[in-house]
Every structure is written in C-alpha cells, then in structure tokens.
Amino acid sequence: MTAKKTTREIIGGALAGKQRTPLYSAEAINKLKNQFESWKNEKVQAKDQENWNVIPQTVLGSELPRQLLYTPLNTADFDYMEDIGNSGQEPFARGIHSNMYRGRTFTQRQLVGFGKPEDSNARIKFLLEAGATGVNLLFDMPTIQMYDSDDPMSAGQVGSCGVCIDIAPDWERLFAGVDIAKETVSIVTHLPSNCCILFPMYLVLAERTNVPWDQLKGSVQNDVTMESCVRNAEVYIPPKDNFRVECDNIEFIRTNVPKWNFVTLNGYNLREFGTSGVTEMAVAFSHAMAILDEMIARGHDVDWVGERIAYFWSPAMDFFEEISRLRAARRLWYRIMKYKYNAKNPRSMLMRCHVQTSGISLVREEPLNNIIRSAYEALAAVLGGAQSLHVDSYDEAFAVPSEESSLLSLRNQQIIEHETGVTSVVDPLGGSYYVEALTNEIEQKILDEITEIENQGGYIEAIANGYLLNKIYNYFYNEQKKLETGEIKIVAHNWQKSLSGEDFEAFQYPEDAEVTQIARLKEHRAARDQAKVDKALKDLLEACQTKGVNIMAYTLECARVGCTVGEQWKVFKEAFGIWNRPSLI
Amino acid sequence: MADKVKVLMCCVGPETHNRGILTVSSMLKDAGMEVVYMGNATAQEAIKVAMEEDVNVVGVSSLSGGHLGVGKILLELARSKGIDKKIGFVIGGVIPPLDIPKLKALGYNDVYPSGSTREQIINGIKKAVLN
Numbered sequence: 001m002t003a004k005k006t007t008r009e010i011i012g013g014a015l016a017g018k019q020r021t022p023l024y025s026a027e028a029i030n031k032l033k034n035q036f037e038s039w040k041n042e043k044v045q046a047k048d049q050e051n052w053n054v055i056p057q058t059v060l061g062s063e064l065p066r067q068l069l070y071t072p073l074n075t076a077d078f079d080y081m082e083d084i085g086n087s088g089q090e091p092f093a094r095g096i097h098s099n100m101y102r103g104r105t106f107t108q109r110q111l112v113g114f115g116k117p118e119d120s121n122a123r124i125k126f127l128l129e130a131g132a133t134g135v136n137l138l139f140d141m142p143t144i145q146m147y148d149s150d151d152p153m154s155a156g157q158v159g160s161c162g163v164c165i166d167i168a169p170d171w172e173r174l175f176a177g178v179d180i181a182k183e184t185v186s187i188v189t190h191l192p193s194n195c196c197i198l199f200p201m202y203l204v205l206a207e208r209t210n211v212p213w214d215q216l217k218g219s220v221q222n223d224v225t226m227e228s229c230v231r232n233a234e235v236y237i238p239p240k241d242n243f244r245v246e247c248d249n250i251e252f253i254r255t256n257v258p259k260w261n262f263v264t265l266n267g268y269n270l271r272e273f274g275t276s277g278v279t280e281m282a283v284a285f286s287h288a289m290a291i292l293d294e295m296i297a298r299g300h301d302v303d304w305v306g307e308r309i310a311y312f313w314s315p316a317m318d319f320f321e322e323i324s325r326l327r328a329a330r331r332l333w334y335r336i337m338k339y340k341y342n343a344k345n346p347r348s349m350l351m352r353c354h355v356q357t358s359g360i361s362l363v364r365e366e367p368l369n370n371i372i373r374s375a376y377e378a379l380a381a382v383l384g385g386a387q388s389l390h391v392d393s394y395d396e397a398f399a400v401p402s403e404e405s406s407l408l409s410l411r412n413q414q415i416i417e418h419e420t421g422v423t424s425v426v427d428p429l430g431g432s433y434y435v436e437a438l439t440n441e442i443e444q445k446i447l448d449e450i451t452e453i454e455n456q457g458g459y460i461e462a463i464a465n466g467y468l469l470n471k472i473y474n475y476f477y478n479e480q481k482k483l484e485t486g487e488i489k490i491v492a493h494n495w496q497k498s499l500s501g502e503d504f505e506a507f508q509y510p511e512d513a514e515v516t517q518i519a520r521l522k523e524h525r526a527a528r529d530q531a532k533v534d535k536a537l538k539d540l541l542e543a544c545q546t547k548g549v550n551i552m553a554y555t556l557e558c559a560r561v562g563c564t565v566g567e568q569w570k571v572f573k574e575a576f577g578i579w580n581r582p583s584l585i
Numbered sequence: 586m587a588d589k590v591k592v593l594m595c596c597v598g599p600e601t602h603n604r605g606i607l608t609v610s611s612m613l614k615d616a617g618m619e620v621v622y623m624g625n626a627t628a629q630e631a632i633k634v635a636m637e638e639d640v641n642v643v644g645v646s647s648l649s650g651g652h653l654g655v656g657k658i659l660l661e662l663a664r665s666k667g668i669d670k671k672i673g674f675v676i677g678g679v680i681p682p683l684d685i686p687k688l689k690a691l692g693y694n695d696v697y698p699s700g701s702t703r704e705q706i707i708n709g710i711k712k713a714v715l716n
Contacts, residue, residue: 153627155598157649397679
C-alpha cells in the first residue's frame with residue numbers, strides 16, 4: 001500500500017514540473033551577492049552582523065526571524081507571473097479582484113449584539129445610518145451555548161455580550177425595519193450546532209417578511225473548530241457528529257440559499273484563544289480540506305462547495321507579518337484548490353476573507369491607546385487585501401462597545417478608506433523584497449503545520465485526540481510568561497506602566513433583557529401548538545439518529561412551529577451523546 | 586491554614602471563553618496549589634463540588650459581562666448553604682473598574698480584572714483562604 005500523499009507533496013510535485021522564468025538574471029544576482037557580502041562586512045557594525053536576525057516579540061506573533069535588510073537575494077529565483085501574478089490572476093497573491101478596492105471597497109461590518117432583540121435592533125440601525133455597509137450579529141452566551149433564557153444555566157447572563165435569541169419571532173424583533181433583501185448579514189453562529197438551530201430561524205424570518213431565500217446574502221460561521229476545540233462548554237457532542245452537523249448545514253444552505261456563505265472558517269477565535277497566525281491558517285485550511293473531502297464523498301462537485309467557502313482571520317500587531325500572511329494564504333489556497341482538488345471554477349480558488357482586528361491585543365491601561373493598535377491592525381488587513389472588516393473598539397477590555405466606541409471603530413475604517421489613499425493602488429507592497437520573502441516563508445510554515453495535522457490522522461482526529469487543544473494551550477501559557485517577563489512589550493500595560501483607565505466607565509448592559517425574555521418565552525410556550533412542537537422535536541431526533549439524513553431540514557420545521565433553541569440542543573445531546581473533551585488541567 | 590491550598594476553578598453559566606481560566610489554573614498549579622478544574626457549571630453544581638471537594642477557595646472566571654449577575658447568584662447560594670465564611674470566593678476576567686467594589690460588596694474576597702499579574706492572583710488567593 002502506498003502512503004497517501006501529503007498536501008505539501010501534492011503541491012510540491014505540481015510546482016516542480018513547471019518551467020520557471022526568474023525575473024533577475026544569474027549575472028545580476030551574482031554581482032549583488034559579491035557586493036552585498038562586502039557591504040555587510042564593511043558597512044554593517046559588528047553587533048548588527050551578529051544580530052542579523054531578530055525575532056519580533058509581539059502579541060500572537062509567529063516568531064519568524066527577520067533579517068536586518070532584505071534584498072533580491074532573499075527571492076533570487078523570483079518568477080513574477082508564477083509566484084504572484086497580477087491582481088485577480090493566478091496565483092492570486094496580489095488580490096482576488098483585478099481592481100480590488102477601486103471596484104468594491106472592503107465591507108464595513110461592525111459587530112452588534114447586546115440585550116434584547118430590540119436593543120440590538122436599535123444599534124444595527126444606528127450603525128447603518130452612520131454608513132456601515134453590512135450587519136454583523138453576535139449572540140449572548142446562553143444563545144451561543146444553546147440554552148433558553150429561562151434555563152437555570154442562563155441565569156445572570158441573558159443579553160450580556162450579545163443579543164438573546166430563543167425563538168423565531170425574536171428574529172422579527174431583531175430585524176424590524178431592516179431590509180434583509182438588501183443588507184448583507186453576517187450571523188455569527190460560531191458552532192455547527194447553533195448554526196443548525198439559529199439559521200433556520202432567519203430563513204423563517206425571510207418567509208414571514210416575503211423575502212425569497214435566493215435573495216438572502218450573508219454568512220454564517222458553522223465551524224467545528226469553535227465548537228469542539230476553542231470554546232468552553234458544560235458538555236460537548238463528539239467531534240465526528242459535530243462535523244456531520246457542519247456538513248449538513250453546508251449542504252442544506254448551498255442547495256436552498258445559493259448566495260449565502262455557508263461556512264466561514266474561523267481562524268480568528270482560534271488565534272485569539274491563543275496561537276500564532278501560522279497555526280491559525282494551517283488549522284483553517286486543514287479544516288476546509290476535511291469539508292471538501294466529506295462533500296466529495298457525499299457525491300458533490302468540488303466547485304459546488306469551493307466557490308462559497310470563506311475565511312475569517314485575526315490580524316494582530318506584527319504589521320508586515322499580517323500583510324504577508326494574507327498574501328501567502330491567498331496563494332496557498334489557490335494551489336490547494338488547483339493542484340489537490342483540481343477545481344475548475346476560478347472562484348473556488350479565491351481565498352475570500354473577513355477580518356477582525358485582534359481583541360486580545362487590547363488592554364485596559366490607557367484605553368485610548370487601543371484605537372491606535374486597532375488602526376494599525378486594520379491598515380494591515382487593508383494592505384493585505386481583505387474583503388470585509390470589523391475594527392475592535394477601545395473599550396473591549398472592559399465590556400461590549402458603547403455606541404460612541406462602535407462609531408469610532410466604524411470611523412477608523414472610513415478614515416482608512418477615504419482619507420489615506422491606500423485603496424487606490426492594488427497590493428501596494430507587492431514586490432517588496434521583505435514582503436515577498438516573508439510571504440514565501442509563511443506559506444511554507446503553514447504547509448509544515450498542515451503536514452503535522454495530516455500526521456495526526458486528519459483534521460477531526462487532531463481535534464478529537466487533543467493535539468490541537470494542547471498546541472494552543474502551550475502557546476498561550478508560554479506567551480503569558482513572555483508578557484510577565486516583559487519580553488513581549490505592551491505599552492502602558494507592562495512597559496511604561498500606567499494606571500490610567502482604572503476609573504473607566506464601561507458600557508452598561510440593559511438590565512431588563514432576562515426578565516423580558518423569560519416572560520416572552522412563557523407566553524410563547526402557552527400560545528404555540530404543542531403537538532406540532534413535540535412532533536417536530538421527535539422528527540429531529542430521528543433525523544439526527546439516521547445516517548444520510550440532512551438535519552437542517554428538520555431544525556427548519558422546528559423553527560417554523562416555534563421550538564426554542566434550548567429544546568433543539570437537548571435533542572442533539574440525546575441523539576449524539578456527550579463527548580469528554582481531553583483535559584488540559 | 587491548610588498545607589496545600591485547594592482551589593475550585595469554574596465559569597458560572599455558559600461562558601465560552603477559557604484562555605483566562607486555563608491560564609490562571611496553570612499559574613495556581615505552578616505555585617503548588619491543588620486545582621479542581623470544573624469549567625462551565627451552574628451555581629448549584631459549583632457549590633456542590635466545592636463542598637464535596639472541601640476546597641479552600643472558589644475561583645470564578647467571567648469574560649462575557651455576567652460577573653455581577655452570576656456573581657450574586659453564586660454567593661447567595663453559598664450563604665444559604667452556610668459556606669460563605671468557610672470558603673473564600675474570588676472572581677476574575679473582563680470586569681469594568683466600577684464593578685470591582687460592587688463585587689467586593691457582594692462578598693468576593695478579591696477581584697482580578699484582565700491584566701492582573703500572577704503575583705496578585707496567587708497572593709490574593711492565599712489571603713482568601715479562611716480556615
């Protein structure tokens with residue numbers, strides 16, 4: 001039996017057969033090499049020669065060594081058309097569209113979510129009126145974890161850190177006066193399970209407001225990494241069942257809501273949990289490949305799935321690494337789709353992404369400094385060619401953003417777009433000796449980590465056996481020590497320490513969410529047709545227990561007849577059983 | 586004071602974030618404490634395990650804005666079981682500055698907003714050992 005080829009081997013094999021046309025002649029490179037050596041010996045001080053490579057110590061950095069100066073020697077065999085090409089052209093390193101932001105600017109999509117549906121509705125409208133170009137919805141902890149607002153588990157948490165949703169009619173309150181046929185809506189259902197329960201409620205909203213499903217535009221997250229690895233939960237269902245739910249969601253949405261992005265591979269929260277930008281991308285790509293393998297096994301065409309896969313990244317503080325990373329990811333995803341999956345539709349080969357500036361890089365001391373941090377991160381995302389952007393707010397180390405700080409974040413994006421001029425030229429850093437060398441190196445590092453995951457026996461196994469969880473834990477505990485020793489510096493936090501911010505008045509959550517939502521649920525349960533609810537839940541249980549049946553068709557019926565979020569999650573737990581996640585402590 | 590401090594670490598309610606609780610649990614273990622790691626739990630479950638395991642201190646991690654709500658529920662339950670004077674209670678996470686005195690008024694022995702140092706947490710937990 002021959003061993004299955006790794007992704008690296010497949011791509012390496014395909015590229016090895018290509019004729020390369022280096023941009024620099026051998027003569028020019030040799031001349032430079034000689035002159036560079038003598039320059040280094042004569043002009044560069046001894047201590048700089050010794051410390052030629054330094055490793056930037058930054059929050060969530062990947063610790064790739066950087067040289068003092070980059071020259072054509074770092075990419076001596078650079079082949080412009082093979083290695084980067086023009087924008088909108090294979091291998092897409094320079095951007096997914098030929099005209100990039102001249103054609104369509106990045107979508108300015110600030111997260112919204114707190115309190116009752118009405119509270120969040122007001123914030124959505126406030127941001128749209130202030131010029132936001134998309135909606136981005138976040139749920140409260142009970143909703144994310146699929147407990148009803150009146151569950152004992154939810155007590156004290158309803159409507160904090162997100163909006164509370166229990167039943168389909170809550171969606172009507174959330175979107176009252178917002179045209180869902182017009183706005184693109186990101187529904188941050190991190191988990192396959194809550195996506196399977198919450199997204200059908202959005203479809204019911206469309207039915208009730210007479211918007212055909214094929215007009216709906218937006219995205220869900222639907223990510224097994226989030227449910228089985230990143231989040232903390234009271235109980236978990238087994239990763240393989242969780243992955244089935246994820247793929248059922250993809251299949252159902254692809255078939256019935258054709259313009260919807262059915263999965264947003266969430267590197268962001270994985271990285272914010274505590275890992276490097278390289279691991280973030282290796283994990284998301286490994287996951288995407290697991291989805292493609294499963295969908296192909298289910299009989300679907302690779303392009304049918306591939307053309308709607310989207311990514312979600314976290315740009316942290318290492319400015320050039322973040323820019324290079326987006327370029328590297330676009331090229332690598334293209335190569336994976338082209339050479340491993342033989343995709344035919346160019347759209348399937350595009351690494352399309354939403355990015356959110358890093359929340360964990362923000363601190364409480366002198367909180368206004370966080371605006372500066374987020375601006376650099378957002379600028380890196382734009383220079384890297386992201387499609388959609390959320391800028392974190394300066395008060396996020398204290399609470400969810402106030403109206404004022406949400407507006408500042410939107411303004412941060414608008415200033416980049418309209419005042420700096422950076423959107424007029426595509427991939428402005430392409431061709432930089434440094435950025436091209438770093439792009440190459442990061443692509444190889446991502447491939448190294450994809451190979452590590454493949455050696456675990458595949459993506460779902462790397463979650464199930466605790467490999468991924470342990471890797472992240474080791475990273476963030478090590479990073480914590482570096483913050484304590486000051487090896488990683490954060491201004492005003494552990495360097496030039498400041499106490500300013502200690503009296504900061506954070507956003508106050510509306511206090512009536514829990515009481516209102518519990519009363520509504522009681523009323524709803526009394527008014528609904530209980531026989532229909534019981535039947536829908538029983539049918540859902542059977543669907544979960546039957547291999548080859550798509551679950552989302554059944555959660556849709558549950559949404560229509562008025563089942564709650566919590567009632568459906570109980571069915572999932574009964575059907576799939578409880579998984580004991582590997583322990584770290 | 587007990588030879589080895591025993592701490593129950595939990596998030597009360599459906600808290601999804603766990604970098605904080607994992608980091609602090611590891612710090613406590615590195616400092617020679619015994620950690621009973623519960624993860625997410627209802628207040629009832631947390632108090633039950635705290636009593637069964639006979640811990641010195643209960644540490645609560647809250648990053649989603651529920652600290653006052655769940656913080657109150659947990660301490661009221663501890664009081665009703667008569668353990669609030671035997672077991673120390675501390676809470677940490679994303680906690681706005683103006684809520685710190687409110688949490689202390691609820692009965693928390695110490696509060697650790699994000700950015701608290703290893704020393705602050707370890708010394709605070711040692712001081713929170715009541716018996």
